[in-house]
Amino acid sequence: MLKFSFWDILSNLLIATEWTIILSLIAFFCGGIVGLILLFMRTSGVKPLEWFTKSYIEFFQGTPLLMQLFLFFFGIALFGVEVSPWMAATLALTLWTSAFLTEIWRGCVESIPKGQWEASATLALTYIEQMRYVILPQAARIAIAPTVGFSVQVVKGTALASIIGFVELTKAGTMLNNATFRPFLVYSLVAAIYFCLCFPLSWFAKKLEGRLNAAR
């Protein structure tokens, strides 16, 4: 039987960490783009669009991320479409992220005083122009801290992709444990790596929050 040294375990985990980071980045950025589109729909005042985004958000916030991964991985396969674990994980995490980001950003948009909407409307700006030039620049300032804070949830959320067989940090940990039978060591290392990814993010979010409050 193959022997695994501590360094073998750690280096294998670090290699898998790359996929956790890539999956997180894709989910976060694609989720951000989808979230921005949803935000425009959600605050448009057009009833069908608002209704659609509301249901969308309710679905992704009201069901476990794991079920969403299963739906994408097994569900779509039922229609004869081959879905790789990578595809399913990316899709599910992107949509899941977008739902939460839309909701966070909606709160920020709604915290902008009504007078800003009225003044810009009176100057003949359209809804899109109001958002682009008046509302979002102000809302973005407020949104930065909670958005960075949420990125921690995305990183931790990627761990669930291990269950549909996508080899990222958690899956690599499981595989190494099966090979070495040293669960305490392996999972401690896995947890430590997640912490190293997440702690700087939450620290940064806190710092941003503090700076924003000081600026007021």
Add this chain to the structure above:
Amino acid sequence: MPLVSIRDVRKSFGALEVLKGVSLEVEKGDVVAIIGRSGSGKSTLLRCINGLEAYQSGAILADGIEVGGLHANLRELRRHVGMVFQQFNLFPHLTVAGNVMLAQTVVNKTPKKEAREIAAEVLAKVGLSEKMDAWPSQLSGGQQQRVAIARSLAMRPKVLLCDEITSALDPELVNEVLRVVEQLAKEGMTLILVTHEMRFARDVGTKLVFMHHGRVHEQGAPKEVFAAPKTPELQQFVGSVA
């Protein structure tokens, strides 16, 4: 043809009817002062004129555009109907110049350089040339309100709506704003003002409208109306504010 023509406009907020059939004509160059108690519907009426509030029946024509129409061209309408608010509502993330240039560049597609020249011109008009590159938060309330006026003027409106524009100001700052408005009136700008400044309404207004319980209760030439109010409600109102 009147510049703004309001015909039998009715508006309710839920069960509460705030405008109960208001009619009013505003000619080019008029300075219309709308007075009345709070809750009389005067601000709502003003906000109906540029489509900030929808109304249920009647008609408002502003510069030939039907405001409440199903396919009302609100963008076209609002390019010609400016509005200044009680709370200034400057955009805090933009400089003074940025505030004044935004609609010009975005809506009118005016080139930046030209927009800045227009900004300089309208800011000079309100006496704030030296504040072009200041931020709204660095200005006093009176200065902010004058920037808000300049921001509207930059769009070359045909009529300017003023919704209690001095009500949020400290007393010593009221006059600098009123002087700007008076100057605009002298230059022939059509103004519709909801105001609590009775002396200003009398001295600068060409028409006084007293609103009471969602109706135009009395109207006429300001000096005559103030000197001899016909209805007891206006007599009482004038008595209470004088």
